[in-house]
Amino acid sequence: MTKNSTHQPSMNDKWKDRYESGDTPWDTGRPESGLIQFIEKNKIIPCNALEIGCGTGTNSIWLAKKGFSVTGIDISTKAIEIATNKSKTEGVSCHFQAQDFLSEAMPEKHYSLAFDRGCFHVFDPAEERSRFAQNVAHSLAREGCWLSLIGSADDPPRDTGPPRRTAQEIVDAVEPFFEILSLTAGFFDSQKKRPPRSWVCYARKRE
Numbered sequence: 001m002t003k004n005s006t007h008q009p010s011m012n013d014k015w016k017d018r019y020e021s022g023d024t025p026w027d028t029g030r031p032e033s034g035l036i037q038f039i040e041k042n043k044i045i046p047c048n049a050l051e052i053g054c055g056t057g058t059n060s061i062w063l064a065k066k067g068f069s070v071t072g073i074d075i076s077t078k079a080i081e082i083a084t085n086k087s088k089t090e091g092v093s094c095h096f097q098a099q100d101f102l103s104e105a106m107p108e109k110h111y112s113l114a115f116d117r118g119c120f121h122v123f124d125p126a127e128e129r130s131r132f133a134q135n136v137a138h139s140l141a142r143e144g145c146w147l148s149l150i151g152s153a154d155d156p157p158r159d160t161g162p163p164r165r166t167a168q169e170i171v172d173a174v175e176p177f178f179e180i181l182s183l184t185a186g187f188f189d190s191q192k193k194r195p196p197r198s199w200v201c202y203a204r205k206r207e
Contacts, residue, residue, distance in 0.1 A: 027055055029058065031062035032149065034198070035059055047111075047112035048113070049111060049113040051072040057086050060072035061090055063115075070095070075101070102128060107139070118188070137177035143207075145181075147201070151188075185200075
């Protein structure tokens with residue numbers, strides 16, 4: 001590369017830099033309360049589970065401790081390295097792998113539960129959100145379900161924080177591939193005094 005050439009960082013480079021610098025405000029170091037409440041309230045039976053955008057693995061590890069067989073994926077190789085080391089330290093069996101989920105779905109009809117905290121919402125083009133939802137459906141077994149925590153457009157405009165999506169944007173992307181069982185308002189876990197608002201979308205794969 002010459003001195004004057006322009007290097008366009010890859011998505012992996014972008015997220016690697018953030019994890020290496022510690023610029024990860026979404027990573028509270030605790031399992032997401034929205035996930036815990038959902039699993040416990042609905043008495044979800046342990047199954048094969050996929051976490052998309054698993055980051056440093058906190059939620060995947062919590063699921064594994066509850067008896068789920070968990071695969072966690074993230075585009076950031078740095079995040080996967082941290083997650084793998086964390087699971088070993090805690091003596092928990094999880095499978096972590098670096099993968100661009102938007103470009104490559106997981107093996108077809110393998111997982112009964114998919115979970116993402118703030119991964120679906122990072123994609124601005126509607127076509128990419130639709131492709132994300134289609135890839136989730138492709139990865140799920142018959143009657144598999146998807147729990148997604150999504151930044152809400154009901155929060156006022158801001159320069160930082162989770163992307164803001166409307167309920168209509170969620171429905172447009174998700175409904176062709178899933179029956180939406182519930183779409184409720186909530187809040188992300190956060191270190192801030194006023195946590196960002198979220199949508200909690202729970203959906204079942206269409207046949």
